Amino acid sequence: MSFADLGLSDELLQAVEAAGYTEPTPIQAQTIPPVLMMKDLIGIAQTGTGKTAAFxxxxxxxxxxxxxxxxxxxxxxxxxxxxxxAQVAENFEKYGKNHDLKMALLIGGVQMGDQLKALSGGVDVLIATPGRLMDLFERGKIMLTGCELLVIDEADRMLDMGFIPDIETICSKLPANRQTLLFSATMPPVIKKLADRFLTNPKYVEVARPASTNTNIAQHKVAVPSRKKREALRELLRTDNVTTAIVFANRKTTVRELAKSLKSHGFSAGEIHGDMDQSARNAELERFKAGEISILCASDVAARGLDVKGVSHVFNFDTPWHPDDYVHRIGRTGRGGATGRAFTFVAPEDAEAIANVEKLTGGPIPVYDLALGETTAPAEKPARPEKPRRGAKAAQEEKSPQGAKSDGEPKPTPKPTRSGRNPAAPVEEERVEAAAPARKAPRVPRRTADPVATGDDAGWNGPVPQFLAVSALA
Incomplete structure (x- = not known):
């Protein structure tokens, strides 16, 4: 199938061809025809599938x-x-060059005067963040009664960022007779409720299972203590054929410190996070796109939806707190049919977080051994070890195993002496008792420890559970 088969105009087809695209992606092929027919639509697609061009x-x-x-x-x-x-605005400029359309970008961190000037001249497309749009609407600087088409993009992220009340307010101010398109990587109950309320008989398009990850991305988790994360990251950056990489951290302070550390070790690194003003964030992003820096340290909010071609690796320096963020993070690589690699650092305290990620994505993530430089398949969960017993009875059973046989019969359990001592107790215990001031007890014949309980394996109580050896995904 080609773009010409989707019913697009000749002027638009020329712009698409000039951009270097010949065949639509699955989400584009299934979305464009019903949108042209003025139908409401729900699109479920993971990041990197060409969703932006689909609307x-x-x-x-x-x-x-x-x-x-x-x-x-x-x-x-x-x-x-x-x-x-800003990226959606770039798409409109690229594909709409043969159409007489005016566009305005309404976002925070930019002078409001220029945005108001653009609006006063009339715009065909307004691309906005909910906060700035609500600000201007409440000031009476914008009217929404003439809006014929609404797109709610990254709806699940809107939910995470607390924008759903603003979305509901905005939708209530728009004309009831309009076309509405909603796109999301996942469909949690709150988003479904929003769609049921504001969309009319929508066409449902899904090109991947909700919260699934791109099959073009090789995923790995690396078990590493928190204090060793920086060292592990530098090792992978040097040895895993990294061309460009995005490194995600959960906190803005970690992003700043990590970028500084990488620079001090000779890496070409930059940073992007919420504490930077918009112009600084744009400048850093342009440096990364232009190849002036090869590593971008980022927070989730700042890097959400980044579309940078050729990102070979994504590193989750911290295991994401929210499982959905994992899908969006690693989706920065493996875009447009390319392959990519994603590494998640898992510290012992990340056990619950990585378990939630693996539950969401539908299976265990292969473990990468830094020492060997290779990935091992996830091991099956071992049987749960028997809970140790307490008291003298436990000591008897451990030191005089019932499984040890003599002439085909199990050894009888020795009876305690008058002092309460077990004659089969270890020599160390006997010495401690002898040194302690106590009443005189009848002498107990010294006995050599059972050969089953001696040697290198003395005291061993079964295999170490896997969840203690490797925590969770970082």
């Missing part, structure tokens, strides 16, 4: 007919982060 392309053709009015955008695209909003 940008038909929107350009739909908006090619009509007239714009001041302060009344004809269409609205809601994005959770500034970076993702």
């Amino acid at each position: 940008v392309l038909p929107m350009i053709d739909i908006l090619g007919h009509g007239r714009r009015r001041a302060l009344m955008p004809r269409s609205l695209i809601l994005e959770p982060t500034r970076e993702l909003a």
Whole structure:
């Protein structure tokens, strides 16, 4: 199938061809025709599947007919982060170059005066983050009554960031007779409820199981103590044929410290996080795209939706607190049919977090052995060791195993002496008791420890459980 088979205009097909694309991705092939037919749509697709173009392309053709009015955008695209909003704007500029369409970007961290000036002239497409849009709406600087088409992108991330109340308010201010498109990587109950309320008989398109990960990404988890993470990261950066990489951490302070540490060890690294102003974040992102730096340390919010071609590796320096973030993080590599590698550092305290990730993604993640430089298949969970017993009875059973036989019969359990001592107790215990001031007890014949309980394996109580050897995914 080609883009020409989807019903797009000749002007748009020329722009798509000029951008170097010839065949639509599955999400594009299934989404574009119903959108052109003015149907509401729910699109479930993991990141890196071409989802943005799936709604940008038909929107350009739909908006090619009509007239714009001041302060009344004809269409609205809601994005959770500034970076993702800026990337959608880039897509409109690239594919809409043969159409007479005006676009405005409404995001935080940018002077409001320029944005208001763009709105006053009338726009066909308004790309906004919920916070800035609500700010202008409450000031009476924008009217939503002329909006014919609404796109809610990255809906699950909107939920994580607490934007759902704003989304509901915005939807209630839009005309009831409109087309609505909702895209999400997962479909939690809150998002389903939102879709049921604001979409009318939507077409449902799913190109991957919710929360599944890209099969083009080789995933690994590395068991490493927290204090050894930086050393492990440097080792992988040097040895795993890394060309460009994004390193994710859970905290902004960790992102800053990690970038500084990598630079001190000679790596070409940069950082992007929420404490940076928008211009600094844009500048750092442009350096990464241009190849001036090869490693970008990032927080989840700042890097959500980043679309950078050729990212060979993703490193989860910290195991994500939310399982959905794992899917979005590793989706920065393996995009557009390319292959990628993702490593997650798992410290002992990450056991619960990695278990939640593996539950979401549908199976254990292979363990990467740093010493050997290779991945081993996930081991089966060993049988749960028997709970040790307490008291003298346990000591008797451990030191006089009933499994040891003489002439085919088990050895009888020795009876305690008048002092309460077990004649089969270890010599060390006997010495301690002899040294302690106590009443005189009748002498107990000294006995050599049972050969079953001596040697290198003395005191061993079964295999070490796997969950103690390797914690969770980082």
